[in-house]
Amino acid sequence: MNTEETAPGKHFIRQIIERDVRSGKWSGRVVTRFPPEPNGYLHIGHAKSVCLNFGMAAEYGGTCHLRMDDTNPVKEELEYVEAIKEDVRWLGFDWGEHFHYASDYFEQMYKYAVELIRQGNAYVCALSSEEWKDYRGIPEKPGMESPHRNRPVDENLELFSMMRAGEFPDGAMVLRAKIDMGSPNLHMRDPVLYRILKAKHPHTDGVWCIYPTYDFAHCLEDSIEGITHSLCTLEFEVHRPLYDWILDKLGIHHPQQIEFARLNMTYTVMSKRKLINLINEGYVDGWDDPRLPTVRGMRRRGVTPASIRNFCERIGVTKYDSLTDTALLEHFIRDDLNRHATRALAVLNPVKLIIENYPEDEEEEFDAVNNPESPDAGTRKIPFGRELYIEREDFMEDPPKKYYRLAPGREVRLRYACLITCTGVKKDEVSGEIEKIYCRWDPDSRGGGAPDGRKVKGTIHWVSARHAGEADVRLYDRLFNVEEPGADNGEDYLTHINQDSLRTVKAKVEPSLMNAAAGSHIQFERLGYFYADHVNSKPGKPVFNRTATLRDQWAKKGQ
C-alpha cells in the first residue's frame, strides 16, 4: 500500500492495531482514549500520548475519547478541565462527542463492585493502612491474609452499602479484591478497590463518599466506553494483570492494555511536582511560561502544533526509556516556521550607522520579500534613510579572517537596500564603546544588487532610525544548563537552573512590526523565530518572544 521509502517504520503499537484491524478483532474498530487526571496542565510528555492516541484512531478510522480520570476528589480541580480541553484542541485533535468524566461511571462501577462481592471476589477489610503494610509483605516474601478476608458475602454486601451511606469515617474500611496474597506482584495482593473519602468531588459534588481506586476504575472506564486499545505508560505494566483480572471476573468488554515509554527530554524536567515547584519558587512566571515544556508554555513561546505533532511522530514509540535531544524538537519547530513565518527586519542590539553620502533630508523605500519559501506571501516596503540601526555584532573593528560582516574599509550589503563601505567609527572617549559607525553607500546598488556583479559576501539587517519602532523582545534560552537536571531525584535540579534563561531587550524594529497581530509567528531575519505574545502583545506595543534562534554556523565556529 504505502510505498514511501522515507516513511518511518511501524512502531509496535501501530503493528498491533494494524494486525487487529486486519484480523477483524473488535470487528475492525479502533477506539482509543487520552485519560488525563485533571490536576495539572499538559506538557510535551502528555502531547506524545495525545498524538499517539488520537493519531492511531485517525489513522485507522477509529475514534479517540478525551476522558477526565477524576477518581480522586481531593486532588482534582475544575480549572484544569477546560485547560486540558483547550490544549488538546490546540494540538489539533477533536474528540467529537466523546468527552467523558470517569466520575460519570461511579454508579456503574459501584454495581460492578457489588457483583465482585457477590462472586466472592471482593471483601470489606477494616485493617488500617498502617496495619496493611505488614499484611501486604514485601516483594521477596508473600503477604498474610487479612482477618476479614473470608467475611461472608452478605456481611460484605451490608458493610459496603454502609460505606456508601457514609456510616464510617475516612479510612475505617476499604473494599479489597480477593486475589492472591502470595503473588510476587504486589498489585495482586488483595488490592484496594474502594476507599472512604468524605470529600466534595468537583464533578459529582457530594453524591459520593466512597471512591474507586485507579486500578478498579480505569479498566472499567475503558470497558464502559468500548475502548479497544488502552495505551498507557510503562509504569502500569505491573498493573496489567489486575486490569485483566477485574475485567475477566466481571466478564465484560475487555480492552487490551499496551504500555509504552514516556518521553524524557534534555535540559528540562517533566514531573508535575518539579514543574509546580519551579512556578511556586518563582523560577518561572507560571504554567504558561515559555521556558516550560508545558503545552501552554510552548504555545506562548511560539511553538506550533504541527511541529509538536511532527516531533511526536518522529520520536516513535518503544518500550525502553530514552532521553530525547531537545534539538530534535527545535528542528521541527524551525522546519515548520521556516515555511510559514513572515520575515521582518529587527535589530536586537542596536548601534547607529550613518551613511555620509546620503542626503540628510531624503528617504526612500525598498521592497522586501515576506517569505522566500512562499511567493504568495508577497512583498512589503521598508523605509530607508541616512541614519540606520544595525546589530552591534555585525561590526568588528579588528575582525578575524572568516568574518564577513562590516569592518573598517569593508563592504557589505544592507539587506534589500544597498551596498555600503565602512569609513570609520566614533567611540565614547571614556568607555571606548562604539557609538556610531560611518559608511558610504553605492547609489548604483539601490535595492541591494551589485551593479557590476561584484561579489559581496556579507549581508546584514538594519532598521531606519527615523522610522524604527521600539519593541520588547524576550530572549529565551534553556531553563537548565545540564542535560538531565532531574537525574538525581532530589532537589538537585534547582542548582542547575540557567540564570540566563530570560533576557529582555528593547529592539529597534521595522514599522510593519509595530502592528504585528498577537499570536503571529515572525522570523527576524538572521536572528530567529519570534512570536507576538498573545498575552502581552498589543497593536502599537508589541511584545515578541523568541521561539528559536536560526541555525548559526558562524556562532558554532566559536568566532
Added chain:
RNA sequence: UGCCGGAUGGUGUAACGGUAGCACAGCAGACUCUGAAUCUGUGAGUCUAGGUUCGAAUCCUAGUCCGGCAACCA
C-alpha cells in the same frame, strides 16, 4: 537478594532469519541579497560470552547493565 520490562552510531529510531537503513546532531563542500533555507558528500552502531543455522540485531542459553513495582495517588 522477588517479580515485570528493556538494551542498535553522540541522540531518537528502523530492520521481524538474508547487504544494519532513516532522522537529528557533527564534519566537509556547493549555492545564496538571511553565515538561514536548499543540495551533495562524510565519520560513527547491534551490551558480553557461548550455541542453533549455509546465514543471527533478530532464535536459544548464561551473564552484564538500565528502568519499573512495596499510596486507601494516577
